[in-house]
Each structure stands twice: as structure tokens, then as C-alpha cells.
Amino acid sequence: MLNFPLFPERASALAARVDSVFFVWLALAGAVALSVAVLIVVFAIRFRRGSPADRNRESGPARRQKDRRMEIAWTLTPLAIFFTMFAWAASLYYDHAAPPGDAMEIYVVGKQWMWTLQHASGRREINELHVPLGRPVKLVMTSQDVIHDFSLPVFRIKQDVLPGRYTTLWFTADRQGDYHLFCSQYCGTDHSRMVGRVVVMAPAAFAEWLAGGSGSPTMAAQGAALFRQYGCSGCHGANASVRAPKLEGLFGRPVQLADGSSVIADERYIHDSVMLPAKEIVAGYAPIMPSFQGQIGEDELQDIIEYVKSLRAAAPGATR
Amino acid sequence: MSAAAGTPRETYLNAGFTLWSWLSSVDHKRIAILYAISITGFFFIGGAAATLIRLELLTPAGDLVSADTYNKLFTMHGVIMVWFFLIPSIPSTLGNFLVPLMIGARDLAFPRLNLASWYLYVLGGLFTVAALVAGGVDTGWTFYTPFSTMFSNTHVIAAAAGVFVVGFSSILTGLNFIVTIHKMRAPGLTWFRLPLFVWTMYATSIIFVLATPVLAMTLFLISIERFFGVGIFDPALGGDPLLFQHLFWFYSHPAVYVMILPAMGVASEIITCFARNRVFAYRSMAYAVLAIAIIGFLVWGHHMFVSGQSIYAGTVFSILSFLVAVPSAIKVFNWTATLYKGSISFDAPMLYALGFVGLFTIGGMTGLFLASLALDVHMHDTYFVIAHFHYIMVGGAVMAFLGGIHFWWPKITGRLYSDGWARFAAILIFFGFNLTFFPQFILGYLGMPRRYHEYPPEFQVLNVLSSAGASILAVGYLLPLCYLFWSLRRGAPAGPNPWHAKGLEWRTPSPPPTHNFASIPVVTEGPYAYATPEAAGD
Numbered sequence: 001m002l003n004f005p006l007f008p009e010r011a012s013a014l015a016a017r018v019d020s021v022f023f024v025w026l027a028l029a030g031a032v033a034l035s036v037a038v039l040i041v042v043f044a045i046r047f048r049r050g051s052p053a054d055r056n057r058e059s060g061p062a063r064r065q066k067d068r069r070m071e072i073a074w075t076l077t078p079l080a081i082f083f084t085m086f087a088w089a090a091s092l093y094y095d096h097a098a099p100p101g102d103a104m105e106i107y108v109v110g111k112q113w114m115w116t117l118q119h120a121s122g123r124r125e126i127n128e129l130h131v132p133l134g135r136p137v138k139l140v141m142t143s144q145d146v147i148h149d150f151s152l153p154v155f156r157i158k159q160d161v162l163p164g165r166y167t168t169l170w171f172t173a174d175r176q177g178d179y180h181l182f183c184s185q186y187c188g189t190d191h192s193r194m195v196g197r198v199v200v201m202a203p204a205a206f207a208e209w210l211a212g213g214s215g216s217p218t219m220a221a222q223g224a225a226l227f228r229q230y231g232c233s234g235c236h237g238a239n240a241s242v243r244a245p246k247l248e249g250l251f252g253r254p255v256q257l258a259d260g261s262s263v264i265a266d267e268r269y270i271h272d273s274v275m276l277p278a279k280e281i282v283a284g285y286a287p288i289m290p291s292f293q294g295q296i297g298e299d300e301l302q303d304i305i306e307y308v309k310s311l312r313a314a315a316p317g318a319t320r
Numbered sequence: 321m322s323a324a325a326g327t328p329r330e331t332y333l334n335a336g337f338t339l340w341s342w343l344s345s346v347d348h349k350r351i352a353i354l355y356a357i358s359i360t361g362f363f364f365i366g367g368a369a370a371t372l373i374r375l376e377l378l379t380p381a382g383d384l385v386s387a388d389t390y391n392k393l394f395t396m397h398g399v400i401m402v403w404f405f406l407i408p409s410i411p412s413t414l415g416n417f418l419v420p421l422m423i424g425a426r427d428l429a430f431p432r433l434n435l436a437s438w439y440l441y442v443l444g445g446l447f448t449v450a451a452l453v454a455g456g457v458d459t460g461w462t463f464y465t466p467f468s469t470m471f472s473n474t475h476v477i478a479a480a481a482g483v484f485v486v487g488f489s490s491i492l493t494g495l496n497f498i499v500t501i502h503k504m505r506a507p508g509l510t511w512f513r514l515p516l517f518v519w520t521m522y523a524t525s526i527i528f529v530l531a532t533p534v535l536a537m538t539l540f541l542i543s544i545e546r547f548f549g550v551g552i553f554d555p556a557l558g559g560d561p562l563l564f565q566h567l568f569w570f571y572s573h574p575a576v577y578v579m580i581l582p583a584m585g586v587a588s589e590i591i592t593c594f595a596r597n598r599v600f601a602y603r604s605m606a607y608a609v610l611a612i613a614i615i616g617f618l619v620w621g622h623h624m625f626v627s628g629q630s631i632y633a634g635t636v637f638s639i640l641s642f643l644v645a646v647p648s649a650i651k652v653f654n655w656t657a658t659l660y661k662g663s664i665s666f667d668a669p670m671l672y673a674l675g676f677v678g679l680f681t682i683g684g685m686t687g688l689f690l691a692s693l694a695l696d697v698h699m700h701d702t703y704f705v706i707a708h709f710h711y712i713m714v715g716g717a718v719m720a721f722l723g724g725i726h727f728w729w730p731k732i733t734g735r736l737y738s739d740g741w742a743r744f745a746a747i748l749i750f751f752g753f754n755l756t757f758f759p760q761f762i763l764g765y766l767g768m769p770r771r772y773h774e775y776p777p778e779f780q781v782l783n784v785l786s787s788a789g790a791s792i793l794a795v796g797y798l799l800p801l802c803y804l805f806w807s808l809r810r811g812a813p814a815g816p817n818p819w820h821a822k823g824l825e826w827r828t829p830s831p832p833p834t835h836n837f838a839s840i841p842v843v844t845e846g847p848y849a850y851a852t853p854e855a856a857g858d
Binding site: 004005006007008017018021022025028029032033036037039040043044047048049050053054055057067070071074075078079082083085086088089090092093094096097112145146147149151153154156157158159160162163164165167180182183184185186187188189190191192193195276293 | 382387388391458460462464466467471472554555556558561562595596600601604626627628631634635638639642643645646649650652653654656657659660661662663664665666674677678681682685686688689691692693694695696697698700701702762765766767769770771772773774775776778779780781782
């Protein structure tokens with residue numbers, strides 16, 4: 001009973017860096033709070049009513065100047081500390097903003113009240129996230145309904161998961177073990193049951209785990225099947241009669257839009273092109289594509305995105 | 321002192337005894353009492369919800385109430401405590417009572433509007449109570465979309481309507497204060513002779529008038545999306561859920577300053593009185609109040625560091641959040657310096673005020689942790705945030721509110737209360753508060769998310785400690801209700817100025833006559849002119 005944690009475990013290099021910001025704040029806040037408390041207590045005792053303490057003070061310009069100096073000191077000192085801490089915490093935030101290019105991608109869908117995850121190999125899991133030790137992992141996340149939040153305290157990271165949009169989160173685990181996974185954004189009735197675990201495994205054990213399961217085809221292969229099933233191939237396929245934008249080599253490249261702007265064809269762009277096709281019309285094409293909102297689930301759409309990504313190798317001159 | 325012989329002196333209290341004489345009064349002092357009674361009622365409803373929350377969290381399993389009930393409890397706790405207690409607490413009660421007295425006026429500029437504000441407050445309260453009785457709301461006080469608009473099956477529109485209506489009460493009160501402070505100051509009472517409490521009321525009023533309309537619009541948009549299915553916030557309808565968060569926090573962050581600025585004003589009045597000293601650096605204190613109110617409008621995005629907001633927006637909001645902490649830090653140092661070479665006594669109001677300074681300091685410092693980008697990513701939406709804002713709003717605002725009630729009680733009622741019991745309650749609340757909320761900082765860093773009906777078993781010990789503290793805190797909050805009621809009947813007459821305080825409100829009898837002053841006072845000196853040796857110097 002009394003064996004309870006006071007400080008969280010950590011399983012990534014980032015966690016240690018975040019903790020150091022925390023400890024420095026703790027020292028600073030402790031020092032300030034303690035000195036304010038000590039001063040209040042000392043003044044309260046020394047200058048209690050009826051005490052013989054000397055209450056005479058110089059007056060006039062000399063005192064005013066002294067007071068002003070003191071005020072400037074206790075304005076500029078906190079300001080300097082604040083800016084330093086801001087810069088430190090912001091640089092850590094920036095360092096961690098973009099996932100490394102070679103990160104292993106795992107797709108996450110949040111829905112009331114569970115997490116479904118899928119690896120590129122096609123292996124699915126629910127409320128569990130298996131990852132290999134020492135390899136950067138990038139989560140590509142979206143929600144089927146309300147806003148959720150994928151929170152992994154052991155790595156000191158979390159990210160809201162929104163409907164209609166992709167957000168990402170990445171980490172490199174450096175310690176094996178089972179750790180908490182929480183939904184941190186209130187999402188309704190069973191919010192507190194939208195929890196699970198992240199399992200950090202040795203690479204060999206992970207490879208074995210990944211190969212196990214029901215032997216489902218890869219996400220891209222499942223996406224290819226869905227691409228035909230929903231009739232996407234009727235317009236976007238190789239032998240299509242309708243004039244529609246070609247998808248080979250599309251992913252990661254800029255797309256010229258009818259309104260003159262351009263966007264990078266990332267997960268969000270493909271997602272929106274399927275669900276909200278009228279939002280971004282490719283220059284030179286008629287806005288004739290129907291919306292698939294309500295027909296294609298977020299999980300299926302992730303398979304299709306993975307399929308579109310896989311098409312890039314086929315295009316001549318495609319680059320990363 | 322004076323009420324010995326002949327006919328009793330006429331006061332605002334004996335100007336009428338019927339219920340109607342209260343419900344139709346346009347006297348700012350009577351309206352303050354109406355507010356005090358209503359917000360106390362809501363405080364105990366909100367407190368009852370908190371009690372059930374803390375009881376549920378005694379065990380990791382969700383065994384006392386169902387998940388849906390739990391979600392409704394924390395929603396009602398938040399909605400009631402924020403809009404029906406904290407925001408109106410100091411401005412509508414102490415502010416209403418004291419602003420005219422402190423500036424030497426006979427009433428607020430618009431007495432009828434003042435009464436209308438109270439009726440709007442009651443109307444908003446009725447909507448909210450109706451939503452509660454009809455089955456409750458489960459969106460959290462933050463009403464995040466698209467949950468609140470397209471997914472929740474509870475009485476969202478009724479609750480939103482309640483908050484919408486009560487917002488107009490805030491706007492009208494703010495308007496009234498601004499005009500009153502501009503136009504009705506007594507002869508000689510220049511801006512820099514105003515008590516700091518009046519400065520904080522002024523800054524708070526500006527926030528009321530500028531921020532509350534945005535909340536009203538936001539709640540209106542929620543109702544439109546929910547009722548008519550017009551796509552504003554739900555992406556499935558073509559809306560943007562982050563737009564809601566921007567609009568909501570544009571109001572709700574300044575609303576935090578609505579809660580804390582008046583508390584700072586109260587603390588400044590009490591500390592100077594019981595330290596028998598001028599406030600250290602009066603002008604800096606006044607400017608700090610304005611700076612907090614203004615910069616406070618520009619920091620809302622710090623609630624959204626993990627929402628998917630651009631990292632550059634996050635950076636700007638982070639640095640502005642650090643900036644707004646500077647004037648708060650200055651205020652803490654100045655209160656401390658005010659004690660230096662004072663002549664300090666420890667009557668109950670002073671204990672509350674010193675408790676306020678300590679708890680506000682911890683609340684403010686932990687806010688800096690949360691303003692730090694990478695650190696907030698870990699702590700966002702955990703119990704660390706809960707602990708932080710309760711240190712500000714309960715440790716800070718409620719402590720100061722109670723301090724103010726104890727400080728001006730003799731003025732308001734004409735009676736003294738038991739100082740021993742009042743000191744005991746102050747100390748009990750201080751310890752109960754820390755035991756309740758300090759463990760939550762640890763829970764938060766461990767990663768325990770907020771709004772969890774069930775939680776992993778290793779968090780139980782800290783949760784039990786927190787619940788134990790809450791029971792002490794509950795006793796602490798019930799005590800003043802008892803001895804203050806007692807003082808209404810049995811308390812000794814207070815006389816006009818039992819604390820020997822400066823300030824115009826102490827220059828009129830207690831309780832004050834209906835028209836406050838027999839003749840309008842003329843002000844010839846700055847505030848806090850306590851007779852310490854250096855008083856002549858500044």
C-alpha cells in the first residue's frame with residue numbers, strides 16, 4: 001500500500017530532457033516560494049504589533065531611489081529567468097516537433113471509447129501499442145468522432161487526436177516494458193476506460209510479434225482492395241476513362257490547386273480529398289468527385305492512404 | 321458606540337424589512353447582499369458536486385456513481401463554480417458594496433441596471449439548475465466541440481443558455497463599475513489616490529465588457545450547430561473544432577484574471593491595514609493590475625499547446641504567458657515588502673490574506689511550469705493542471721474572498737464575529753487546502769489524466785490523501801457559515817472602524833446609511849496613509 005510511485009518512470013531520451021526542465025523549475029519555484037515564505041514569517045515575527053523592532057526609515061528621494069532599485073531588480077530578475085526557461089522549453093519542443101524521416105509509421109484511430117492501431121504490415125491491435133526498442137516510431141492519428149488525446153506519460157508526450165485531420169506523435173523508446181496509454185482529452189462516458197498500454201519490445205521479439213497475428217495482408221494491399229471496392233479505380237486507376245488526377249508519385253509532392261495555391265500531398269490532403277473533395281480542387285480538373293464521408297471509415301481510409309503512398313515507387317522520377 | 325439613546329439610526333439594513341423591499345431595492349449595498357446569498361447557495365451546490373467527486377476517487381474503480389454521473393458531476397462543479405460563484409464572487413458582492421463607498425459616492429452610476437444584473441444572474445442560475453434537475457450535462461465546463469454539439473446526449477443547450485444569460489449580468493456589472501469609477505469619484509480622489517481594490521474592480525470590469533461577449537457568441541454558435549446541425553465546429557459538417565477552442569479560451573483565459581484580480585485587490589487592502597503600512601510601490605501595483613488585464617487577453621493559446629495548433633502560435637502564446645507572470649510576481653514581492661517595518665497584527669482577515677499570498681505564489685509558479693512548451697506537453701490535461709488552477713482559484717480567489725468577507729463583515733453588518741473561530745477556520749482551510757491539492761501536483765506529473773472516473777491502482781494513496789484534505793476543507797468552509805450567522809444575532813456592535821483602517825468606507829457608520837455618507841467626503845491624501853513614521857515621506 002505504501003509502495004506507491006511519486007515520480008513517473010521514463011523510457012526515452014526525451015523524457016529525461018523534459019524531466020530536467022521540470023527539476024530546474026522545481027528548484028527555482030521552491031527557492032522563490034521558500035524565500036517569500038521565510039520573508040513573510042520573519043517580517044511577521046519581527047514587526048508584530050508591539051515588538052520593539054526599529055521601524056524608522058529614511059524618507060524622501062534617498063528612500064525612493066532605493067525602493068526603485070529594488071523594484072527594478074525584482075522585475076528584471078524574473079524576466080531574465082522566464083526568458084531563459086522559455087527558450088529552453090521551446091527549443092526542446094521544436095527539437096521534437098518533426099519526426100525523423102526513417103521513423104516506423106503506425107496508424108491510430110480514436111473512437112468512443114477505444115484506440116485502434118494498425119502497423120504497415122497490416123497487423124492490427126486495440127488499446128495496445130507494440131513497438132521495438134531503439135527505433136523511432138511515428139504515430140499518424142485521427143479520430144472517428146470527437147477529440148481524443150493519445151498520451152504516453154512514460155515518454156512525456158501527448159497529442160490531441162482530432163476528427164477530420166491527422167496529427168502525429170513520435171518517440172524512440174529506450175527501455176523495455178509495459179507502460180500506460182491514456183486518453184487525455186475528455187471524450188464522453190467511458191473516457192477513463194479509453195486506456196491501454198504501450199509495450200516496448202526487443203527488436204527481435206518485436207519482429208516476431210509483428211509477423212504473428214492472423215497473417216492479414218499489408219495495409220497497402222488492403223488499401224488496394226478497398227480502392228477497387230469503393231470504385232476509386234474507376235476514375236483514378238490506370239485504365240480509367242474519366243479524367244481524374246493520377247495518384248502515382250503523388251505522395252509528398254506539391255499539388256497545384258484551382259485557386260492558385262499549392263499544397264503538399266500528405267496524409268491530411270489525401271484524407272480531405274476523399275472526405276471533402278470540394279475543398280481543394282486540383283488545377284485543371286472539374287470538381288466532379290463525390291464525397292465518401294459516412295461511407296469509408298477512418299481505418300479504411302488509412303489503408304487507402306497507405307496504398308496511395310505505395311504508388312510513389314511506380315512513378316518515374318518520384319522522389320522522397 | 322453611538323446607537324445608545326433614542327431612535328435607532330437609519331441604516332441600509334433597517335430601511336425596509338419585507339422580502340419585496342429587498343427584491344426591488346436599487347441600493348448597491350442591498351444588491352450586494354442579494355448576490356452574497358445567491359453565490360453562497362451556488363458555492364455549496366458546486367461544493368457538494370466536488371464532495372461526490374472526491375468520494376468517488378477514494379478507490380481506483382468507478383464504484384460510487386456511474387461514469388455518466390461522474391462526468392455530470394465534474395461538469396456541474398466546473399460550470400457552477402466558475403460562472404455562478406468565482407466570477408461574480410468578489411466583484412458582485414464586495415465590489416458592489418464597496419466601490420461606491422470607497423470612492424465616496426452614494427451609489428453606482430446605474431442603480432436599476434445593477435438590480436437588473438442580479439435578476440439576470442438569477443435567471444441564468446435557474447437555467448443551469450433546470451439543466452441539472454432535468455438530468456445534467458456531461459461536456460465538462462469547457463464545452464469542447466464536436467462532443468458538445470454532435471455527440472453529448474445531455475442538456476447542453478439549457479446549460480449554455482444559463483451561462484449565456486449570466487454573462488450579461490457580468491457585462492452590465494462591468495459597465496456600471498467603469499462608469500461609476502470614471503464619473504463619481506469624490507472631490508480630491510484622483511486616479512492615483514484610489515484604493516487598489518478599486519483599481520482591480522476597474523480592470524476586472526474591462527475584461528467583463530470586452531471578453532464576455534465572445535463567450536456569448538461562442539455559446540450561441542454551439543447551440544446553432546447542436547440544434548440546427550449547421551457546420552461550424554464539427555469537421556463532419558465542414559466545421560473546425562479548434563475554432564471553438566480559440567473562441568472559448570479567448571474569453572475563458574481572461575476570465576481567470578476576473579477571478580484573481582479582485583482577490584489581489586482584497587489582499588492589498590487587508591495587508592496594508594494589518595501591517596499599518598502603505599502598500600509598497602503603489603503605482604507599480606496599479607500598473608501591474610492593468611498589465612495583467614491587458615496581457616491576459618493575449619495568452620489564450622497556452623491552453624492549446626497539444627491541440628494541433630501550429631507550433632509557432634504555441635511559441636508566441638508561451639512567451640506571452642511568461643510575460644503576464646511578471647506583474648504577478650511584482651505584486652507578490654510588493655505585498656511582502658509592505659510587511660517590512662510595519663506593525664503587524666494577526667486578526668482573521670490578515671491570516672486569510674497571508675494564506676492567499678502563499679497559495680497564490682505556488683499557483684503562479686506552477687503556472688510557469690505549464691507555460692513551458694515541452695513540459696506542458698507532458699502535463700497538459702493531467703492533475704497537475706487541476707492542482708495549479710485550484711491553487712489560483714481556490715487557494716487564491718476563495719481565500720481572498722473569505723478574507724474580504726471577514727474584513728468588511730463589521731462594515732456590512734455592523735457586528736463583530738468571534739475572532740478565535742475565524743482564525744481557526746482560516747488555518748483549517750489553509751491546511752485542508754494544501755492536503756487536498758498538493759498531492760494532485762504529484763499525480764499530475766505521474767501522468768494521471770483529469771476527468772477520470774476510474775484510474776490505475778498505483779495512484780490510490782495520493783488520491784486518498786487528496787480526499788482526506790477535501791473533508792477538512794469542507795469543514796473549514798462550513799465553519800464561517802456558522803460563526804458569521806451567529807454574529808448576525810449575537811455579535812458585538814462593530815462601530816464605524818473596528819480595524820482602524822484607512823479608506824472612505826470606514827468613515828461612515830456600520831452598517832452604512834442608505835445614502836452612504838451624510839456629506840460627500842473630500843479626499844486630501846493618498847490611500848493607505850497609515851501612521852507609520854515614514855508616512856510623510858512618500
